Amino acid sequence: MGTFIQLVVDGLATGSVYAALALAIVLVNQATGLINFAQGGMAVLSAYVAWWFTTLGVPLILAILIAVLFSFVLGAVIERYVMRRFERGDPDTAVVVTIGLLTLITGVCGWLWSYNNRQMPSLFPLDTVQVLGAAISVRSLGTIVVIVAIMLLLQALFLGTKLGLALRAVAINPQSASFSGLPVGRLLMTGWGLAAVLGAVAGALVAPQLTLTPGMMDTALVYALAAVILGGLSSPLGVVLAAWLIGVLENLAAVYVPFIGHDLKVAVPFVLIFIVLLVRPQGLFGRRSVVRV
């Protein structure tokens, strides 16, 4: 029982990291209709920025805040000066551009900071606490708490503020929103900025565990995309639940299903996706898109 609880909590923690990245992808997709494959790379770059500031003696929490701010600007700038040209055109082109960006950003990280593993300090101590006879890692709990808090903040922003209302309006119909005077361009930049912030938080939380390398988020990005498909692109809550499910199942399967083990656990979410897509193509929680005449 102790091992089981431990595995579930650790699974929720890694699931939270996937969830943050997946939410970033959903945020951009809702606003612009495209999948930003560079989201993982941008998160890594932010983690490097945080790490680099810690090497200069800046306290960790401050370094992460600087990286978060940097990410917001990075996201906004990428939208304005790179993606803007492609948003109205062929969506396939735009997606290829984001893949190009992923490669570019990964390359820039390697060029600036080399491909060697860097040790990012952790926000949380490596201790464990005893819960119901299980040793739960404080880092896992901390990761879950931080990401859930950020999701709640985001929810409050979207549902409770004028800026959130404007972001939702632009996501639904940018042209119609502009007729009410909404500054569509600036709102799209804000949306990309917020998505990058989510990625930055995910990066900063996962870096100590994975050790910092330019390709650190590649696997997390694949899992995040899996969560996006599983949860349904139109459902932020569904995406978060799917990410947690993936994190937990992956952990449990590795331990309890002998032939899977740690080598095959990466296949678990994809078998799940395969089955879900056969039964519910819109994802577990997504809405079927209906085109009305």
Place this chain on the structure above:
Amino acid sequence: MTLLELEDVTAGYGPVQVLDGVSLSVPEGGAVGILGANGAGKTTTLRAITGVVRAGGRITFDGQDIRGRRPEQVAAIGIAHVPEGRGTLADLTVRDNLRVGAYLRKDRKGVQEDIDYLLELFPNLKERYRSAASALSGGEQQMLAVARAFMARPRLLLLDEASLGLAPSTAKNVYDAIRRLRAESGIAMLVVEQNANLAFTLVDSATVLETGRSVLTGSSAELRGMDEIRRAYLGG
């Protein structure tokens, strides 16, 4: 006093020229119709004014040259556009659609008063206040689109085919409410309408477009008296 003036406006989509010299003017507080066959350039004229399509010629509003401004800038100087197909924000509630309409306003109290006023004018919307716009009927969505545009407290309302796809009685209800809105607020309107009979219940004068050019302008009474107008737009 002229509020909006178009002089020899041209516009098109890529290589396709749609407007080839449109001139018209809307006086302060007046309501002007644009009549014409399908493809004559009625919708494109409105889109040229709000900057959705690039335009040539001269477009002045309240004495300022507004040609080339972006839609949100045009909205900010007091022109609200109810586009063809309504443009309601489907996933947002009626309430949130109205709040988006008031995006540029800072007077909270006035905004709430206007919402109350519009809900009284459109009782259907009051019943559906917390429903998503996508759950409304076509007529209700059209009412919502007009109400949302009015929330910006514009000086000029551009109305594109407000009767499109509606049952005749519903279309009449929508126009009755718009007429009342006009009478009570004094807002100026530029109205594109396929159904000329309906348009003449609202507008004081109209301009007729043919293949992207304005060919005739006259008061509603004059135009209704003309044989060719009757034949082309009024069903005999």
